[in-house]
Amino acid sequence: MFGKHENGQQCAAIEGQLVQYLDGRARPAERHAVEAHLAACAACRSRAEEFRSLWSVMDDLPAISPSPAFDASLRARIAAEPQRRGFWDWMPSPRLAFAVTALVALSVWMSSMPRVMPSLPAAPQTAQVNKVGADFDFGMIRDLPVLENYDVVSKFDALSELPGPVAGSVPEGAKETR
């Protein structure tokens, strides 16, 4: 590329260093080598100037701005992504995950504890409960004949409009209670 310059071999040698030299990122040794060559080679010196000028021209390329919908569109694309979720990812927050873990652990611990019974002896308590239940049932049975009592039933106003009882049709239960 630099064949027509004064020293083509040296010109070719700095090809790979010229850009780095011009952008200020060359190491000191490389910088000195390029500077020495530029001092001796008018063609490369001219080219270096043109490169600088080119970069300045390239600065005239304006930057464009992303459209206002850029972020919203990206968020929509992210939201449409299929979720790869592990068990813990279902927890919306670490606090909730900790709370659930603690609850599960507490439940397991409580279920593994031996069941502690009340201090009352089991047999008397059962007998007492049975006795109360039996008294209640007996009370209900004992009050049932009231409903079968003819005198009580016949004195209801609502029933007085009904046709009178046929003789001999008195229920057996009523006869017994009389």
Add this chain to the structure above:
Amino acid sequence: MARTDVQLMLDVKAGDEQSFELLLRKYRTPLVNFLFRMVRDTAVAEDLAQEVFLRVYRARQEYAPSAKFTTWMFRIATNLALNSVRDNRHRQMEISMDQTVDTGEDEQQPLQVADRAPTVEQELVARSRAELILKAIHALPEKQRAAVLLHKYQELDYDEIARVLECSESALKSLLFRAYETLRVQLAPLVSPTVRTDRVPANRSGQPA
């Protein structure tokens, strides 16, 4: 103290969505510009930029900071851009003769110049210059184009660009020299050292742009 990109990405990996927002805010404009200059189509550039962020997000669980975040991100972007350019080229070869063929002249969407309020005439001149520059860059071979964009506009270090383009640093320097040499010739009408040497870019110790 501001977190580094790698730290932000590690936070994203740990489930911090806000860190991803910070990375998005920091890199969406450079990424869209890089991709626009690669593919010369704003809609495609935005679509590709979103795809880059999407891939970064997808890969968050497997992220390991073995290199700079920008190296990783621009490597994804470059690969996507190169694939898009190749696909587009292949698609254009299949365009039927009765359809309008993109001549690469004046069919691109107008550039959205940010933060400038020039006169109409200045704007036309600026737009014309920008089109010339963009066209010259786009005419470069794909790898040279990517190298120039990453060097000139993204200011990546040489080792980063070499990793993005999967080549050695010496090969990259040679690549860059050939690319700038081509641009110097292509943009000769705009390059006039005697007039413009006062505008040497100096972002960091003489570094371009």
